[in-house]
Amino acid sequence: MLIIEKKDHVVKISLNRPKKMNALNTEIIRKLADTLEELDRDSHVRAIVLTGNEKAFAAGADINELAATKPVEFVLKQFFRDWERIRTISKPLIAAVNGYALGGGNELAMCCDMIIASETAKFGQPEILLGVIPGAGGTQRLTKAIGRAKAMEMVLTGKTFSAAEALAWGLINRVTAPDEVENEALKLAHEIAAKPPVAVRLAKQAINKAQELPLDHGLNFEQNAFYLLFSSEDQQEGMQAFLEKRTPRFRGK
Ligand code: HXC
Numbered sequence: 001m002l003i004i005e006k007k008d009h010v011v012k013i014s015l016n017r018p019k020k021m022n023a024l025n026t027e028i029i030r031k032l033a034d035t036l037e038e039l040d041r042d043s044h045v046r047a048i049v050l051t052g053n054e055k056a057f058a059a060g061a062d063i064n065e066l067a068a069t070k071p072v073e074f075v076l077k078q079f080f081r082d083w084e085r086i087r088t089i090s091k092p093l094i095a096a097v098n099g100y101a102l103g104g105g106n107e108l109a110m111c112c113d114m115i116i117a118s119e120t121a122k123f124g125q126p127e128i129l130l131g132v133i134p135g136a137g138g139t140q141r142l143t144k145a146i147g148r149a150k151a152m153e154m155v156l157t158g159k160t161f162s163a164a165e166a167l168a169w170g171l172i173n174r175v176t177a178p179d180e181v182e183n184e185a186l187k188l189a190h191e192i193a194a195k196p197p198v199a200v201r202l203a204k205q206a207i208n209k210a211q212e213l214p215l216d217h218g219l220n221f222e223q224n225a226f227y228l229l230f231s232s233e234d235q236q237e238g239m240q241a242f243l244e245k246r247t248p249r250f251r252g253k
Contacts, residue, residue, distance in 0.1 A: 015032075021056040022059060024058050026079075046193035046200070048092070049186055053098065057099060057121070060103025083136045083137075091201060094112055107125075107138050113204060114188065115171065116181055118163060123166045141211075196248075198252065
Protein backbone atom coordinates (compact mmCIF):
# COMPACT_ATOMS: atom_id res chain seq x y z
CA MET A 1 0.00 0.00 0.00
CA LEU A 2 2.92 2.31 0.72
CA ILE A 3 6.42 2.23 -0.71
CA ILE A 4 8.97 3.85 1.57
CA GLU A 5 12.43 4.91 0.44
CA LYS A 6 15.01 6.71 2.56
CA LYS A 7 18.02 8.73 1.45
CA ASP A 8 20.11 10.75 3.90
CA HIS A 9 17.64 12.81 5.94
CA VAL A 10 14.78 12.56 3.44
CA VAL A 11 12.06 9.90 3.15
CA LYS A 12 9.86 9.39 0.11
CA ILE A 13 6.49 7.70 0.60
CA SER A 14 4.64 6.51 -2.49
CA LEU A 15 0.94 5.65 -2.28
CA ASN A 16 0.62 2.32 -4.01
CA ARG A 17 -2.88 1.20 -5.04
CA PRO A 18 -2.28 1.63 -8.78
CA LYS A 19 -5.30 -0.41 -9.93
CA LYS A 20 -7.61 1.89 -7.94
CA MET A 21 -5.99 5.22 -8.81
CA ASN A 22 -4.61 5.28 -5.25
CA ALA A 23 -8.14 5.60 -3.83
CA LEU A 24 -7.73 6.27 -0.13
CA ASN A 25 -9.44 3.59 1.89
CA THR A 26 -9.34 3.47 5.68
CA GLU A 27 -6.45 1.03 5.63
CA ILE A 28 -4.10 3.14 3.50
CA ILE A 29 -4.89 6.30 5.46
CA ARG A 30 -4.27 4.48 8.76
CA LYS A 31 -0.98 3.10 7.42
CA LEU A 32 0.06 6.53 6.18
CA ALA A 33 -0.73 8.15 9.54
CA ASP A 34 1.19 5.40 11.39
CA THR A 35 4.19 5.77 9.07
CA LEU A 36 4.25 9.56 9.24
CA GLU A 37 4.05 9.57 13.04
CA GLU A 38 6.91 7.07 13.19
CA LEU A 39 9.01 9.27 10.88
CA ASP A 40 8.05 12.33 12.92
CA ARG A 41 9.63 10.65 15.96
CA ASP A 42 12.78 9.52 14.07
CA SER A 43 15.41 12.18 14.69
CA HIS A 44 17.34 11.17 11.57
CA VAL A 45 14.42 12.17 9.32
CA ARG A 46 14.14 15.85 8.47
CA ALA A 47 11.79 16.08 5.49
CA ILE A 48 9.22 13.82 3.81
CA VAL A 49 7.99 13.64 0.22
CA LEU A 50 4.57 12.12 -0.42
CA THR A 51 3.74 11.00 -3.94
CA GLY A 52 1.57 8.65 -5.99
CA ASN A 53 2.18 7.32 -9.49
CA GLU A 54 2.12 8.86 -12.96
CA LYS A 55 -1.67 8.49 -13.27
CA ALA A 56 -2.78 9.57 -9.84
CA PHE A 57 -1.55 11.14 -6.67
CA ALA A 58 -4.89 9.91 -5.31
CA ALA A 59 -8.38 9.95 -6.88
CA GLY A 60 -10.08 10.55 -3.54
CA ALA A 61 -11.49 8.53 -0.71
CA ASP A 62 -12.47 4.99 -1.69
CA ILE A 63 -16.02 5.34 -3.03
CA ASN A 64 -16.73 1.62 -2.57
CA GLU A 65 -15.99 1.98 1.10
CA LEU A 66 -17.88 5.27 1.48
CA ALA A 67 -20.96 3.92 -0.28
CA ALA A 68 -21.22 1.13 2.27
CA THR A 69 -20.72 3.28 5.38
CA LYS A 70 -23.59 4.39 7.61
CA PRO A 71 -23.43 7.75 9.44
CA VAL A 72 -23.04 6.14 12.84
CA GLU A 73 -20.16 4.02 11.53
CA PHE A 74 -18.22 7.17 10.63
CA VAL A 75 -18.64 8.24 14.24
CA LEU A 76 -17.75 4.86 15.73
CA LYS A 77 -14.73 4.41 13.45
CA GLN A 78 -13.64 7.99 14.11
CA PHE A 79 -13.33 8.24 10.36
CA PHE A 80 -11.36 11.50 10.29
CA ARG A 81 -9.01 10.78 13.15
CA ASP A 82 -6.19 9.49 10.91
CA TRP A 83 -6.61 12.56 8.70
CA GLU A 84 -6.06 14.71 11.79
CA ARG A 85 -2.93 12.70 12.63
CA ILE A 86 -1.60 13.40 9.14
CA ARG A 87 -2.50 17.08 9.30
CA THR A 88 -0.58 17.55 12.54
CA ILE A 89 2.74 15.95 11.55
CA SER A 90 5.42 18.38 12.65
CA LYS A 91 8.10 17.75 10.01
CA PRO A 92 7.91 19.31 6.56
CA LEU A 93 5.83 17.34 4.08
CA ILE A 94 6.08 17.94 0.36
CA ALA A 95 3.53 16.51 -2.06
CA ALA A 96 4.73 15.50 -5.53
CA VAL A 97 1.56 15.32 -7.62
CA ASN A 98 1.30 13.52 -10.94
CA GLY A 99 -2.09 12.89 -12.51
CA TYR A 100 -5.25 13.17 -10.42
CA ALA A 101 -5.49 14.81 -7.01
CA LEU A 102 -9.24 14.63 -6.50
CA GLY A 103 -11.47 14.84 -3.45
CA GLY A 104 -9.61 13.29 -0.53
CA GLY A 105 -6.55 13.22 -2.83
CA ASN A 106 -6.56 17.00 -3.11
CA GLU A 107 -7.22 17.22 0.63
CA LEU A 108 -4.28 14.94 1.31
CA ALA A 109 -2.06 17.12 -0.87
CA MET A 110 -3.29 20.10 1.17
CA CYS A 111 -2.23 18.31 4.38
CA CYS A 112 1.28 18.70 2.97
CA ASP A 113 3.16 21.97 3.39
CA MET A 114 4.14 22.43 -0.22
CA ILE A 115 2.91 20.93 -3.47
CA ILE A 116 4.98 20.33 -6.59
CA ALA A 117 2.86 19.26 -9.55
CA SER A 118 3.31 17.91 -13.01
CA GLU A 119 1.99 20.08 -15.84
CA THR A 120 -0.50 17.27 -16.54
CA ALA A 121 -1.76 17.07 -12.93
CA LYS A 122 -5.46 17.61 -12.32
CA PHE A 123 -6.93 19.03 -9.12
CA GLY A 124 -10.54 18.95 -8.02
CA GLN A 125 -13.13 18.40 -5.33
CA PRO A 126 -15.69 16.27 -7.18
CA GLU A 127 -17.67 15.20 -4.08
CA ILE A 128 -20.68 17.28 -5.17
CA LEU A 129 -21.05 14.93 -8.15
CA LEU A 130 -21.53 12.09 -5.67
CA GLY A 131 -24.14 13.96 -3.65
CA VAL A 132 -21.85 14.92 -0.80
CA ILE A 133 -19.28 17.59 0.06
CA PRO A 134 -15.58 17.42 0.95
CA GLY A 135 -14.93 16.14 4.46
CA ALA A 136 -11.18 16.41 5.07
CA GLY A 137 -10.65 20.13 4.65
CA GLY A 138 -11.89 20.71 1.11
CA THR A 139 -14.23 23.50 2.18
CA GLN A 140 -12.02 24.87 4.96
CA ARG A 141 -8.34 24.59 4.09
CA LEU A 142 -9.03 24.97 0.38
CA THR A 143 -10.84 28.26 1.04
CA LYS A 144 -7.94 29.52 3.13
CA ALA A 145 -5.52 28.44 0.40
CA ILE A 146 -7.20 29.84 -2.71
CA GLY A 147 -9.90 32.18 -1.43
CA ARG A 148 -13.68 31.99 -1.33
CA ALA A 149 -14.51 32.61 -4.99
CA LYS A 150 -12.27 29.89 -6.43
CA ALA A 151 -13.11 27.44 -3.63
CA MET A 152 -16.81 27.96 -4.40
CA GLU A 153 -16.16 27.23 -8.07
CA MET A 154 -14.12 24.12 -7.36
CA VAL A 155 -16.47 22.63 -4.76
CA LEU A 156 -19.82 23.62 -6.28
CA THR A 157 -19.02 22.50 -9.84
CA GLY A 158 -16.88 19.47 -8.96
CA LYS A 159 -14.83 20.21 -12.09
CA THR A 160 -11.15 19.36 -12.37
CA PHE A 161 -8.59 22.12 -12.81
CA SER A 162 -5.15 22.14 -14.37
CA ALA A 163 -1.83 22.54 -12.60
CA ALA A 164 -1.45 25.94 -14.28
CA GLU A 165 -4.73 27.09 -12.71
CA ALA A 166 -3.79 25.62 -9.32
CA LEU A 167 -0.49 27.50 -9.53
CA ALA A 168 -2.18 30.78 -10.42
CA TRP A 169 -4.52 30.40 -7.43
CA GLY A 170 -1.72 29.68 -4.99
CA LEU A 171 -2.78 26.10 -4.26
CA ILE A 172 0.58 24.71 -5.35
CA ASN A 173 4.20 25.87 -5.33
CA ARG A 174 5.41 25.05 -8.82
CA VAL A 175 4.81 23.06 -11.97
CA THR A 176 7.32 20.79 -13.68
CA ALA A 177 7.50 18.32 -16.55
CA PRO A 178 5.85 15.01 -15.56
CA ASP A 179 9.11 13.11 -15.19
CA GLU A 180 10.67 15.86 -13.08
CA VAL A 181 8.05 16.12 -10.31
CA GLU A 182 9.60 13.70 -7.89
CA ASN A 183 13.12 15.01 -8.42
CA GLU A 184 11.97 18.56 -7.90
CA ALA A 185 10.15 17.61 -4.69
CA LEU A 186 13.14 15.60 -3.45
CA LYS A 187 15.49 18.48 -4.27
CA LEU A 188 13.34 20.81 -2.19
CA ALA A 189 13.16 18.24 0.62
CA HIS A 190 16.96 17.88 0.69
CA GLU A 191 17.35 21.65 0.69
CA ILE A 192 15.07 21.94 3.74
CA ALA A 193 16.72 18.91 5.39
CA ALA A 194 19.99 20.86 5.42
CA LYS A 195 18.40 23.55 7.61
CA PRO A 196 18.26 23.41 11.43
CA PRO A 197 15.45 20.88 12.09
CA VAL A 198 14.06 22.37 15.30
CA ALA A 199 13.74 25.79 13.66
CA VAL A 200 12.13 24.16 10.62
CA ARG A 201 9.51 22.45 12.78
CA LEU A 202 8.69 25.59 14.73
CA ALA A 203 8.56 27.64 11.54
CA LYS A 204 6.05 25.17 10.06
CA GLN A 205 3.95 25.30 13.20
CA ALA A 206 4.06 29.10 13.33
CA ILE A 207 3.03 29.50 9.68
CA ASN A 208 0.11 27.12 10.25
CA LYS A 209 -0.94 29.22 13.24
CA ALA A 210 -1.28 32.18 10.87
CA GLN A 211 -4.23 30.35 9.31
CA GLU A 212 -5.73 29.24 12.59
CA LEU A 213 -5.36 32.09 15.07
CA PRO A 214 -6.16 35.80 15.30
CA LEU A 215 -3.08 37.93 14.58
CA ASP A 216 -2.13 38.80 18.16
CA HIS A 217 -2.25 35.13 19.21
CA GLY A 218 -0.27 34.13 16.12
CA LEU A 219 2.35 36.78 16.81
CA ASN A 220 2.53 35.60 20.38
CA PHE A 221 3.14 32.02 19.22
CA GLU A 222 5.83 33.26 16.81
CA GLN A 223 7.62 35.27 19.50
CA ASN A 224 7.64 32.39 21.98
CA ALA A 225 8.98 30.03 19.32
CA PHE A 226 11.64 32.63 18.49
CA TYR A 227 12.72 32.84 22.14
CA LEU A 228 12.72 29.06 22.48
CA LEU A 229 15.12 28.63 19.57
CA PHE A 230 17.76 30.56 21.50
CA SER A 231 18.02 27.49 23.70
CA SER A 232 19.04 25.30 20.76
CA GLU A 233 22.60 24.34 19.86
CA ASP A 234 21.75 24.98 16.24
CA GLN A 235 21.04 28.64 17.00
CA GLN A 236 24.50 29.00 18.54
CA GLU A 237 26.07 27.13 15.64
CA GLY A 238 24.15 29.14 13.01
CA MET A 239 25.12 32.52 14.44
CA GLN A 240 28.70 31.48 15.32
CA ALA A 241 29.23 30.14 11.79
CA PHE A 242 28.02 33.45 10.35
CA LEU A 243 30.41 35.42 12.55
CA GLU A 244 33.30 33.09 11.69
CA LYS A 245 32.41 33.21 7.98
CA ARG A 246 32.03 29.44 7.66
CA THR A 247 29.24 27.02 6.72
CA PRO A 248 27.14 25.95 9.72
CA ARG A 249 26.79 22.30 10.70
CA PHE A 250 23.30 21.80 12.10
CA ARG A 251 22.80 18.78 14.34
CA GLY A 252 19.14 19.06 15.19
CA LYS A 253 19.60 19.98 18.83
C1 HXC B 1 -12.74 3.88 -5.54
C2 HXC B 1 -11.80 4.37 -7.56
C3 HXC B 1 -11.76 5.74 -7.24
C4 HXC B 1 -12.24 6.14 -5.94
C5 HXC B 1 -10.93 5.49 -9.21
N1 HXC B 1 -11.28 4.26 -8.80
N2 HXC B 1 -11.22 6.41 -8.28
N3 HXC B 1 -12.29 3.44 -6.73
N4 HXC B 1 -12.72 5.17 -5.16
N5 HXC B 1 -12.22 7.41 -5.53
C6 HXC B 1 -11.13 2.99 -9.50
C7 HXC B 1 -12.18 2.83 -10.61
O1 HXC B 1 -13.40 2.38 -10.06
C8 HXC B 1 -11.51 1.77 -11.45
O2 HXC B 1 -11.65 0.52 -10.84
C9 HXC B 1 -10.04 2.15 -11.39
O3 HXC B 1 -9.89 2.94 -10.19
C10 HXC B 1 -9.58 3.00 -12.55
O4 HXC B 1 -10.44 4.13 -12.66
P1 HXC B 1 -11.20 4.53 -14.01
O5 HXC B 1 -12.38 5.33 -13.62
O6 HXC B 1 -11.44 3.33 -14.85
O7 HXC B 1 -10.09 5.44 -14.73
P2 HXC B 1 -10.32 6.71 -15.66
O8 HXC B 1 -11.43 6.47 -16.65
O9 HXC B 1 -8.96 7.07 -16.18
O10 HXC B 1 -10.84 7.88 -14.70
C11 HXC B 1 -10.03 8.33 -13.62
C12 HXC B 1 -10.84 9.23 -12.68
C13 HXC B 1 -12.12 8.48 -12.23
C14 HXC B 1 -11.25 10.53 -13.39
C15 HXC B 1 -9.92 9.56 -11.50
O11 HXC B 1 -11.73 7.19 -11.73
C16 HXC B 1 -12.89 9.17 -11.16
O12 HXC B 1 -13.65 10.10 -11.42
N6 HXC B 1 -12.73 8.70 -9.92
C17 HXC B 1 -13.51 9.19 -8.79
C18 HXC B 1 -13.03 10.55 -8.34
C19 HXC B 1 -13.85 11.05 -7.17
O13 HXC B 1 -15.08 11.20 -7.26
N7 HXC B 1 -13.17 11.34 -6.06
C20 HXC B 1 -13.85 11.81 -4.85
C21 HXC B 1 -14.20 10.66 -3.96
S1 HXC B 1 -15.08 11.16 -2.54
P3 HXC B 1 -12.10 -0.79 -11.67
O14 HXC B 1 -12.14 -1.87 -10.63
O15 HXC B 1 -13.41 -0.45 -12.28
O16 HXC B 1 -11.01 -0.98 -12.69
C22 HXC B 1 -13.92 11.80 -1.54
C23 HXC B 1 -14.43 12.27 -0.21
C24 HXC B 1 -13.32 12.67 0.69
O17 HXC B 1 -12.78 11.86 -1.83
C25 HXC B 1 -13.80 12.70 2.11
C26 HXC B 1 -12.68 12.79 3.07
C27 HXC B 1 -11.84 11.58 3.22
